[in-house]
Amino acid sequence: MASHDAHAHGHHEDHHHHEEHFISKYIFSQDHKMIGKQFLMTAVFMGLVAMMLSILFRIQLAWPGESSDFLSFFLGEQWAPNGVLKEDMYLGLVTIHGTIMVFFLLTGGLSGTFSNILIPLQLGARDMASGFLNMLSYWLFALSSIIMLISLFVESGPAMAGWTVYPPLSALPQAVSGSGLGMTLWLVSMTIFIASSLIGSLNYIVTIINLRTQGMTMTRMPLTIWAFFVTAILGVLSFPVLLSAALLLTMDRLMGTSFYLSDIIVGGEMLTNHGGSPILYQHLFWFLGHPEVYIVLLPALGLSSEIIATNSRKPIFGYKAMIGSILAIGFLSFIVWGHHMFVTGMNPFLGSVFVFTTLLIAIPSAVKVFNYLTTLWKGSLVLTPAMLFAIGLVSTFITGGVTGIILADSALDIMLHDTYFVVAHFHIVMGMSAVFGMFAGVYHWFPKMFGRMLNTRLGYAHFWVTLIGAYGVFFPMHFVGLAGAPRRYYDYSAYSEFDNNSFELMVDLNEIITTFAIIAAVGQVLFLFNFFYSIFRGPKAPQNPWNSTTLEWTTPVEHIHGNWPGELPTVHRWPYDYSKPGASQDYITQITPLEDGEEEH
C-alpha cells in the first residue's frame, strides 16, 4: 500500500507509471477494480452455464419425452439417451442451475463485483482494507466455481437433491446417484465458496467502517454502500451457519454420525442411525437461506437507488427512510427463516410466529417501493439502459413481492408450498430483480470499469428482450402453480391420468414458458456481444458520463492504483444533490463545498 501511495502522490501521468507484470495486473491482482472485474467475468460465465442448464430442462418440460438433438448434443448418450433427458439428470440440472444462480451469479457476481468496484471508489479510499484478502476471496470463488462445474461431469452425476440439498436424500447415495461424488463436490465447492464470501464480507465491512475519506460520514454514503454494508453483515452472520450445516452433513455422509438421519431403510439396507433430525438441517440451511435472499436483493436495490436518483435528476426520496428500511430488512431477514418450513412438521405455533415476522418485512419493502415511485414523480427522467433496468427492477420487486404475502401466510402456504407458484414468486422477486439490478449496474458503471462506453441501442434491445422474455417465463408460472403443479417434476404426465384439464393447462403454459425462455436466453447474446466488443472497441468514456454526484466519477478514466492522483477528495455534502434550486447545473458533486448560507439538504 505504501508504495502505491507514493506513486499516487507523484505527479506523473499514466505512461510514467511503471509497467506491471501481466500476472500481477490481470491474474493475481490486488487492485479492487481488477478484482471486481474478475468477479464479474467469472459470474457472467457461471450465469451463462446456469442459464444453459435451465434451457435444457425447460425443453424437457415443454416437450416431455420428445427427442431433442439439442439435449443429446449437450448431454450425450449417458444423460440424454436418444435425445431424451434422463430423470436423474433432470434433477441434477435443476439442482446445479439453482446453486449457481443463487450463489455464484447473484451472490458472488453481484455483491462481489459491485462491492469491490464501488466501495473504495464511492467512499474515497485508495483500495480495500486488505488487498491480499480481497485477492484471496476472488481466487477461492474461482476455485469453488471450477469445482462446481467439474461436478457436472462426474460419472454418477452432479448433486440431485435440489439446491437446498435436504438430507436424507443428499446424504444417501443409495437414494439418488447424484448424492455420491457429485454431492461431495457440491459440499467441497460450497465450503470454499463460503470461505470466499466471508473473507470478502469482512473486508467490505472493515473498509466501509475505516476507510471513508474526510467528510464522508455514514449518512453521506450513497445507498449503494449502505446496501453493500448490510449485505456484508448478513453474509458474515449467516454463511457460517450454512458451513456448519454442510459440515454436519459431511459427517453424516462420511463418518456415520446421525445428525440428520434416523430410522432409515434405503436400497434394502437398514441403517442404524437413530435420533437425528432432517428438520435440523432445514433450520440451519434456512437460517442462511433467508438472509441469502436479501444478500442477493439488497445490492440490487442499492444499485438501483443510485441509478434511479441519477437518471431522474432528483434526490432519492426519503434517504434516511431508505437506510432505515435496508436496516429493517436486514434485521428481519434473520427471524423469518421458518416460513420455508410451514409444512415440514414444525410446531404450528412456531409457524405462526414466523408468519408474523415474515409479513412485517412487507412494511420496509413497501416503503422502498413508494420511495422509488416518489423519486420518479416529477423527475426529468433520462432513460439510459441502466435506468430502464432499474425501473424494471422496481416492477419485478413489486410483482414478485406481493405474491410473497400469500406464501408467508402459513394457512395459504399449505396448498402452494413447493408448487410452481413458489418458483414464480422467487424467480421474479429474487432472480429477475437481482439480475436486473446487476444489468443496471453493469450498464451504469461500465464506463468506470473499462473506460469505454457500451452501445446504447444494443442496450435498449437487450433490455426489451430481457424484460418481455423474463416476465413471459415467470408470470405464467403462477398459474401453473395455482393449478397445483408441484415443482421439480420431470414431467406432468401423472396429471393426464386423473385430471386432463389441468394437464392440458400445464402443457400449454409450459410451452409458452419455454418459448419465452429460449427467446430471453438468445437475447443475452446482445448483451454478451455488447459487453465484450465494447471492452475493446467501445468509444472512450468521458469522466462523468451520467452527470453524477458521487466520488467514483471524480477519478480519472484511466485506472490507476490508488484511484485518485494526488490527495484523496474531501466530501462536503450528501450524494443526492440533483436539481437543487439555485445551483448552476442540475447536479453538484460531493466534493463541491457548500456555498455560503446553503443548507445541506
Place this chain on the structure above:
Amino acid sequence: MENKLIILLVIVLGAIAVAQLVRIYEISSKLRKNEEHEISNRDNNLNARMMFGFMLAFFAFFIYLMVAYGWTGRGSAASNEGEEMDWLLNLNFVIIIAIFFFTNFLLFYFTWRYVRKPGVPAFYYPHNNKLEMIWTIVPAVVLAVIIILGLQTWSHLTGPTTPEAEKIELFSKQFDWTARYAGADNTLGLYDYKLTLDNNELALLTTNTIDSSLNNMLNGSTGIRSLQKLLNNRDTVFSDSTLNVLRNDLSRKERLYRFMTQMKQNHNAKLDASAWDDIIQKDTLYLCKGQEYEIALRAKDVIHSAYFPHFRAQMNAVPGMATRLKFTPNKTTAEMRREKNDEKFNYILMCNKICGGAHYKMKMVVVVLDKSAYKKWMDAKKKATFKDQYFPVAAAPADTTAVDTTAVVTMK
C-alpha cells in the same frame, strides 16, 4: 450426419448474427458520433412510450391468463378446510392484485409522464415525513388484517381433530404410498422401522413380528449366522474391500439385533391387538364424504410430502419423525366428476418433496365415497386385516415364531 449439419448451420448463422451486430454497432456509433452517454430526446421518448405500452400489454396478458385459465386456476376445493383456505386466498388475491395494478401503474405511468422534456427541470423533493408515515402505516394496517385472518385459519387447520376423526397412516417410500387404516378400534398399531420384513412392510410392532424379525436377523439368508459363517470360512479368501464390507455389514446387523432384543424385552404384548386389526391398503386410498380424517405420516427412506391438491392439504413425511395432517372431504369423486364435467377425473395424492429420480411418478389415486358405499368397502376390508395377511387363517398356527413367543411368556 443430420445433427452435424444442424450444428454447422447454427454456427454459420451465429457468425452471421455477430457480424450483423458488429455492423449495427459501428453504424449506430457513427450516427451518434460516439456520444453513447447522451441519450437523445427521440430515444428517451420512444423508450418512455414503450414502457407505458409494455405496462398495457403486461396487464392485458395477466387478465388474459386469468380469463383463460380461471381466476386462480385451481378448481373448487373438495374439503371443508379447503373451502376456508380458498376464501382466505381469494381475499388475499384481491388485495395483492389491487396493489400490483396500482403500484405497477404508477411506476410505468411516471416513467412515461416525467420523461425528460427540454426546459423542464426536475422537482427537488428530498423527503416528506408525512408521506412516509402514510406508506408505513397503511401497509402495516393491511398486513395486520392479513395476519389476523391468516393465523385464525392456520389454527383451525393445525388444531386437534375431534374424537370422531378416523385415523389413517400414510406410509411413503421411494416411490409409492401405502395407506394403513386403524381398523375397528380406530387406533393405529405401533411400529418400529427395524421390524421391516417382506411380509411386514410397514414394520408393525407385535410380539410375533419382533420374533420373526429377530429370527430373520439371526438365521436369514444374509443374517448374522450366515455372515459369521462366511467370514470364518478358512477356505475362502476375500479382498480387503470385500472383507470390509462384510465386517461392516455384520457389525451393523449385530447392533440392530441388540436393539431388537431390547425391544422384545420391553414390549407389552397387550399392544399387539391395536396392530392386528389394522388394514393395509395399496394403490387407491378410499375416503368417506363428510368424515374427518386424522392422517399420520411416515417415511421409510427420504423426506416425502403428502400433497392433496384438491383437499388443499399438504404435510411432509420425515424419516424418524411423526407428522400429521387433517381434513374432511366434502365432495364424493362422483360429485366432483359431475362438477368438472370430466368422467375420468380422480382425486390424487402426490409426492411434493423431491425424493429421487421417479419423484414425479409417486402418487396414489384417492376415491371419496358416500357413507353407505364407504361402509360397504370398509366392511369387506375388515376381513383382510394385518393379522389375516400375516397369519393367513388357513396356515397352521404352530410355527417356530409362535413357539418363541410362548418361551418369552414363560421367561417373564
